Amino acid sequence: MMSRFIRRAPESFLSRQQIQEVRAGRRGFLASAMAAAGGAMVSGQSHAQGDPHILNLPPHSKALGQPVAARGYGVPSKWEKNLQRRESPGLTRVPQSSVSFSPLQGLFGIITPSGLHFERHHQGWWDVDPSKHRLMVNGSDDAMLKRPMVFNMDELMRLPSVSRMHFIECGANTGMEWGNVAVPTVQYTHGMISCSEFTGVPLRTVLELCGADFKRGKFVLAEGADGSGMTRTIPMSMVMDGQVLLAYGQNGEMLRPENGYPLRLIVPGAQGVSWVKYLRRIELGDMPYGSKDETLHYVDLMPDGLHRQYTSIQEVKSVITSPSGGQVLLEKGFHNLTGLAWSGRGKIKRVDVSIDGGKNWKPARLEGPILSKCLTRFNSDFVWDGKPAFFQSRAVDETGQIQPTYGELRKVRASRSIYHNNAIQSWALEENGEVKNVQLS
Ligand SMILES: Nc1nc2c(c(=O)[nH]1)N[C@H]1C(S)=C(S)[C@@H](COP(=O)(O)O)O[C@H]1N2
Ligand SMILES: [Mo]
Numbered sequence: 001m002m003s004r005f006i007r008r009a010p011e012s013f014l015s016r017q018q019i020q021e022v023r024a025g026r027r028g029f030l031a032s033a034m035a036a037a038g039g040a041m042v043s044g045q046s047h048a049q050g051d052p053h054i055l056n057l058p059p060h061s062k063a064l065g066q067p068v069a070a071r072g073y074g075v076p077s078k079w080e081k082n083l084q085r086r087e088s089p090g091l092t093r094v095p096q097s098s099v100s101f102s103p104l105q106g107l108f109g110i111i112t113p114s115g116l117h118f119e120r121h122h123q124g125w126w127d128v129d130p131s132k133h134r135l136m137v138n139g140s141d142d143a144m145l146k147r148p149m150v151f152n153m154d155e156l157m158r159l160p161s162v163s164r165m166h167f168i169e170c171g172a173n174t175g176m177e178w179g180n181v182a183v184p185t186v187q188y189t190h191g192m193i194s195c196s197e198f199t200g201v202p203l204r205t206v207l208e209l210c211g212a213d214f215k216r217g218k219f220v221l222a223e224g225a226d227g228s229g230m231t232r233t234i235p236m237s238m239v240m241d242g243q244v245l246l247a248y249g250q251n252g253e254m255l256r257p258e259n260g261y262p263l264r265l266i267v268p269g270a271q272g273v274s275w276v277k278y279l280r281r282i283e284l285g286d287m288p289y290g291s292k293d294e295t296l297h298y299v300d301l302m303p304d305g306l307h308r309q310y311t312s313i314q315e316v317k318s319v320i321t322s323p324s325g326g327q328v329l330l331e332k333g334f335h336n337l338t339g340l341a342w343s344g345r346g347k348i349k350r351v352d353v354s355i356d357g358g359k360n361w362k363p364a365r366l367e368g369p370i371l372s373k374c375l376t377r378f379n380s381d382f383v384w385d386g387k388p389a390f391f392q393s394r395a396v397d398e399t400g401q402i403q404p405t406y407g408e409l410r411k412v413r414a415s416r417s418i419y420h421n422n423a424i425q426s427w428a429l430e431e432n433g434e435v436k437n438v439q440l441s
Helices: 016-023 029-036 042-049 153-158 175-179 186-190 203-209 236-240 406-413
Strands: 098-100 119-121 134-139 149-152 162-169 193-202 219-224 231-235 245-250 264-266 279-285 317-322 333-342 348-354 376-384 389-397 426-429 435-438
Touching: 149 153, 153 245, 162 245, 162 264, 175 186, 186 317, 193 203, 193 333, 203 236, 203 245, 203 279, 219 236, 231 236, 317 348, 317 389, 333 348, 333 389, 348 376, 376 389
Parallel strands: 134 279
Antiparallel strands: 098 119, 134 149, 162 193, 193 245, 219 231, 219 279, 245 264, 317 333, 333 376, 348 389, 389 426, 426 435
16 A cells, blocks of 8 residues: 555556645545545545535445455455566566566565565576476486486475575565666666575485485586576585575475476575576585686776686675655655565665764664664654755674675776675655655765
8 A cells, every 4th residue: 555655656547746745735636545545435525525524435335345255365455456567678588588587676675475576587486386296316426426317297206395485586686786777766776686485405405315425516507497508516514404495485385487497496685596496406516617607707807907717705784675766755744664575695784764874874774683694674764854864874793794885896897897786775855745766875
């Protein structure tokens, strides 16, 4: 539901004239806003204008509602149609090799509804028949893994399972800001992150079952079944503590096809590309594999002209999701600043918020649960006096890593990267209430 004080971005319910009406404090705002949202709240309107002594109940208070199980699988309210994952126009040449961004500005808490999870496909998505899907586990030589095996989904789902809440962030999230492109909304600056409860079998369990040599085996190769030939090297140091999962579950049900149904790799803290979807093979080896997606792509161009490889950890980062770019504050007075913080190295320890572009900071309230390698929700009070402001958030993780300013980040990384931009995001609030994406160093 829309807040009375914030117009949602970017596909707003309210026209400029309606915003003026609210500012002028005119009654009937609610009715016109609801009508603009796509439906007439007829009785609401007459309620506001009619005789206050006559109880004029809306139809939903006077008649029978919809029958039970009218929908075998529930869907969001028709009033919430605005909240969609969206493709950034012109970002890629074909829609099969593209990204859809999660609408962070309209989400609450830390779990991303599965239908709004961001998508990144290198070669389009598939709805793979789970009865035909197989996972092969082998070694780079016979001694590396004593019992190579092929599992079907039933066999994998019989094994001891765990459920864990983790974020997944594409390494290219916020990538356009390296060039200070200043895309308009938080959906496009930070929407390649989502967070779910995943269920599956620890990869370590399956490797043990197959008789893996954990002394020689230092890396695994994960391979997807789609046409992108997605292969990534995962160091066994990540696998050994049981955090890497062969997952089939997402938010209490099977994975969505867009997210790799029926099987994907979960690599908590690592960039999205390592979370191979439609997972069909795991190979244990003693060297990094140097596949195309870790030598040509997913490398960071450093100031000295060399590329950094295998930088997979998503460093500490945060963003204020509301108010954020494209939104409009309709009134002065109290507003709740809310946002998300995360770190690929563990738990979030603290988030500070600034309303003056980083001159002064105050700690935000962290909402529980605060979990490792998971999104953390923060909130902070803001009383708007009508003057311009610059909203920023700065996260610190349990290892003591602090989110850098653009100035600090560019000193080390320069400006020609695509991936791993974890700089502090700034939103400028203008006197007319409009919020815009700006880059402060
Ligand atoms: N098989 C396969 N796995 C893949 C990809 C892909 O195109 N094919 N894209 C990767 C990238 S770059 C990212 S960011 C994540 C995105 O996961 P999602 O689509 O579930 O959000 O999946 C990764 N795993
Ligand atoms: Mo990605």
